[in-house]
Amino acid sequence: MQRRAVLDLSRLPEDAPSSGSLTWWGTLAFMLIEGTGFALAVAVYLYLGSLDPGWRQGAPPPAWGPGLGVTLLLLASLVPNLLLMRWARAGDLKRTRLGLLLMAGFGTAPLLLRIFEFAAFGVSWDDSAYGSAVWLLLGLHTTHILTDLVETYVLCFLFFTRHGDHPRRYGDVQDGALYWYFVVLTWLPIFGCLYGLPRL
Amino acid sequence: MSAQPALPTAAEEAALARAWSRRPGFWGALAAVDHKVIGRRYIATAFVFLLLGGLAALAMRWQLATPEARWLTPDLYNQLFTTHGTSMMFLFAVPVMEAMGVYLLPLMLGTRNIAFPRLNAFSYWIYLAGGLLLWGSLLIDMAPDVGWFAYVPLAGPQYGAGKRADIWAQMVTFTELAALAVAISIVATVFKQRAPGMALDRMPLFAWAMLVTAFAIILAMPAVMIGSTAMILDRLVGTHFYNPAEGGDVLLWQHLFWFFGHPEVYIIFLPAVGMISTMLPTFCRRPVFGYLPLVLALVGTGILAFGLWVHHMFTTGLPRLGESFFTASSMAIAVPSGLQIFCWLATLWRAEPRPGDLTRTPMLFIIGFFATFILGGMTGVMVAAVPLDTQLHDSYFVVAHFHYVLVGGAVFPLIGALYYWFPKFTGRRLSEARGRWVAGLLILGFNLTFFPMHWLGLAGMPRRVYTYPPEMGWAGVNLFVSASALLLAAGFLLLLVDVALSLRRGAPAGDNPWDAGTLEWATSSPPPPYNFAALPVVRTAAPLWDGNGPLPVATGLATDRREVLLTTVLAASPETREPSPEDSIWPFWAALATTALLIGSIFTPWAVVWGAIPTTAALVAWFWPKTAEEDR
Ligand code: HEM
Numbered sequence A: 001m002q003r004r005a006v007l008d009l010s011r012l013p014e015d016a017p018s019s020g021s022l023t024w025w026g027t028l029a030f031m032l033i034e035g036t037g038f039a040l041a042v043a044v045y046l047y048l049g050s051l052d053p054g055w056r057q058g059a060p061p062p063a064w065g066p067g068l069g070v071t072l073l074l075l076a077s078l079v080p081n082l083l084l085m086r087w088a089r090a091g092d093l094k095r096t097r098l099g100l101l102l103m104a105g106f107g108t109a110p111l112l113l114r115i116f117e118f119a120a121f122g123v124s125w126d127d128s129a130y131g132s133a134v135w136l137l138l139g140l141h142t143t144h145i146l147t148d149l150v151e152t153y154v155l156c157f158l159f160f161t162r163h164g165d166h167p168r169r170y171g172d173v174q175d176g177a178l179y180w181y182f183v184v185l186t187w188l189p190i191f192g193c194l195y196g197l198p199r200l
Numbered sequence B: 001m002s003a004q005p006a007l008p009t010a011a012e013e014a015a016l017a018r019a020w021s022r023r024p025g026f027w028g029a030l031a032a033v034d035h036k037v038i039g040r041r042y043i044a045t046a047f048v049f050l051l052l053g054g055l056a057a058l059a060m061r062w063q064l065a066t067p068e069a070r071w072l073t074p075d076l077y078n079q080l081f082t083t084h085g086t087s088m089m090f091l092f093a094v095p096v097m098e099a100m101g102v103y104l105l106p107l108m109l110g111t112r113n114i115a116f117p118r119l120n121a122f123s124y125w126i127y128l129a130g131g132l133l134l135w136g137s138l139l140i141d142m143a144p145d146v147g148w149f150a151y152v153p154l155a156g157p158q159y160g161a162g163k164r165a166d167i168w169a170q171m172v173t174f175t176e177l178a179a180l181a182v183a184i185s186i187v188a189t190v191f192k193q194r195a196p197g198m199a200l201d202r203m204p205l206f207a208w209a210m211l212v213t214a215f216a217i218i219l220a221m222p223a224v225m226i227g228s229t230a231m232i233l234d235r236l237v238g239t240h241f242y243n244p245a246e247g248g249d250v251l252l253w254q255h256l257f258w259f260f261g262h263p264e265v266y267i268i269f270l271p272a273v274g275m276i277s278t279m280l281p282t283f284c285r286r287p288v289f290g291y292l293p294l295v296l297a298l299v300g301t302g303i304l305a306f307g308l309w310v311h312h313m314f315t316t317g318l319p320r321l322g323e324s325f326f327t328a329s330s331m332a333i334a335v336p337s338g339l340q341i342f343c344w345l346a347t348l349w350r351a352e353p354r355p356g357d358l359t360r361t362p363m364l365f366i367i368g369f370f371a372t373f374i375l376g377g378m379t380g381v382m383v384a385a386v387p388l389d390t391q392l393h394d395s396y397f398v399v400a401h402f403h404y405v406l407v408g409g410a411v412f413p414l415i416g417a418l419y420y421w422f423p424k425f426t427g428r429r430l431s432e433a434r435g436r437w438v439a440g441l442l443i444l445g446f447n448l449t450f451f452p453m454h455w456l457g458l459a460g461m462p463r464r465v466y467t468y469p470p471e472m473g474w475a476g477v478n479l480f481v482s483a484s485a486l487l488l489a490a491g492f493l494l495l496l497v498d499v500a501l502s503l504r505r506g507a508p509a510g511d512n513p514w515d516a517g518t519l520e521w522a523t524s525s526p527p528p529p530y531n532f533a534a535l536p537v538v539r540t541a542a543p544l545w546d547g548n549g550p551l552p553v554a555t556g557l558a559t560d561r562r563e564v565l566l567t568t569v570l571a572a573s574p575e576t577r578e579p580s581p582e583d584s585i586w587p588f589w590a591a592l593a594t595t596a597l598l599i600g601s602i603f604t605p606w607a608v609v610w611g612a613i614p615t616t617a618a619l620v621a622w623f624w625p626k627t628a629e630e631d632r
């Protein structure tokens, strides 16, 4: 095939702004998948609840304590997350390290509280369909936190090695922070559903 | 203005080949991430599952050829129709369509590799493991026997004894995981890796079709994953999602399944439509008629596909109003399909073919598609009416209907596409002479096999029965159907022969054997590992038909390492250069660890905990930068 060169790409920049990169789009697609999964899990809860108003079979509404704690911790984590995003965008190695350490902490704390949250519902997964739906929602969201947390740990570790200080790794940190917003955001409707509906 | 940029030199092309080739040997093969290598494997594996599924179908037809046959036991018959249906839908139809996208999209869009190539490789291994799980279970007489949609309570803990339903549910997890991974790659590739100048309205229709399909996968597959996870939990740890005695509901399964299952049909059908819209203009020698309406029809079908699932549940006694709505939307989906058919006919009408163009093998399959699919669509509109469906539900009429849609609507275009793109895959052409026979045998054999099933259904023969008494009067037609299935099988056999012979002795294809207009034909056949030494620059929807002399190209991407060009989403103007991942063995290990986790979890919930450790380790190793390249 005859060719004729009309365009020279060699002077294009090598590191994309985070919002144009492939990982950014991949993260978005991932969120769409998980968001759909969460929406469906909530739909399962609502559907089963609407079939039979007595579906809790006498299980009390969940105690507020641990769930509220998880929610507040998650909301509080938005601040260091925002800072981390900013520091990584600026390529500030020291602060990015600090931010990652902070986020490792802010990811671990709600996970510990979560253990008590499961208990706060006073219902086991095999007691009733209500118990099953509660454990499904909590379980899914816990997995969600857990995967992001493992990623944060790994990135944190990586940033204390020679691999850290590279434009692409700062991009990874930003994508991770973006994902954390999503983890926090998806929790709010689930929280409303799990704690509000049984009290209506 | 600066001087004209120079075309890549021979030395630079050699460097490119070094940078992009997969490493030799066994481990090199396992570590490959080239979309062409993965795509080829995916396509070949999917066809193996088609053949296996076909053998299962033949066994069933052998059994049904005569009344009260004792050749298959009822239990084996149950395993066979379940494995056949499951294999065809989850291991053949969806994966093969995605695989065509994996192979073709980067070439059609003018880029050097797919986005997230390691994820893509991971997807293949996961898919393969899921397939081996299903067919392996048949070998040890443990295959699922609950039908391809595994309704509870039959598949629940009470009636589905043993591990068969769990195997089905976990196989679903494998295949959906694989499908979702490819969908992510496809979305990112289509949005960000198009050649400079390939604005969205210049994108090949096949790419549009794959984009809509990828979104449909992303929105549909989570439903069945949630559903089948809940099923496993019910069976393994005693949850009550589907147990009415404890506040669960069996119809919940049907909702979750069909929220996925109906779009699934379009996930299979849309890529096929995209293939037709891409092949047809080549043989008509005219750009496709109505590009914009065709795009809108693809998108519209993709959206409507999510409003239809309840039509699979008309006989479950849902509220009347709901049923009317779903009848209306089921009929509405005929509108975009009709629009497409109109555009294709108009393309044919304005065709300026050269002698013989319109009777090439791919065209024969397109014609076979028209005839068959229209009939399948019509019986579909019939069963979308609640009163008729009540009568025909679970009868052979339905078996006829969905094979008309699936085989006519997807398999025929796919085989046409195989004849069309085989030269690009292999550098050799399939035989036109044999191709005509293949087309004739398949189209004739198919109609002779499946058309009489409409009558069987109307005469009251239910689906999923392993035999029937002679008094029913179904014997003659069943024998005819089974004999015709042999004709159909002969067609597939001949296709296999043609592929085997042409791989070795087919006529050399050259870059562009059909004189087609899209970019995959702008490089050699088979393409070099880097696809394009210099990326094509696009100014129209059929860049190779522009007719203004040599192909305009862009230079300046790295030649000594893997690098791809990212362009803007709408206009595809060059934005950045991004490194493209090196080969890696870790997707393979990650898939193996995931397989251990998923298969283990059929037997004990603890497998999830223990399996998570090696899986996480493999994923970390996968993403950990290992070479200087990966630090860039
Ligand atoms: C190639 C020739 C084929 C033949 C001869 C064939 C034949 C059959 C037969 C005999 C049944 C069982 C009917 C019953 O007892 O209920 C069946 C079911 C089915 N087939 Fe096919 N089939 C073929 C291809 C395909 C293809 C290509 C697909 C999908 C892409 C497909 C999808 C299905 C499905 C989903 C079922 C339902 C399984 C179930 O009831 O759970 N078939 N087919």
Ligand SMILES: [Cu+2]
Pocket (backbone or CB within 6 Å): B261, B262, B265, B308, B309, B311, B312
């Ligand atoms: Cu449907």
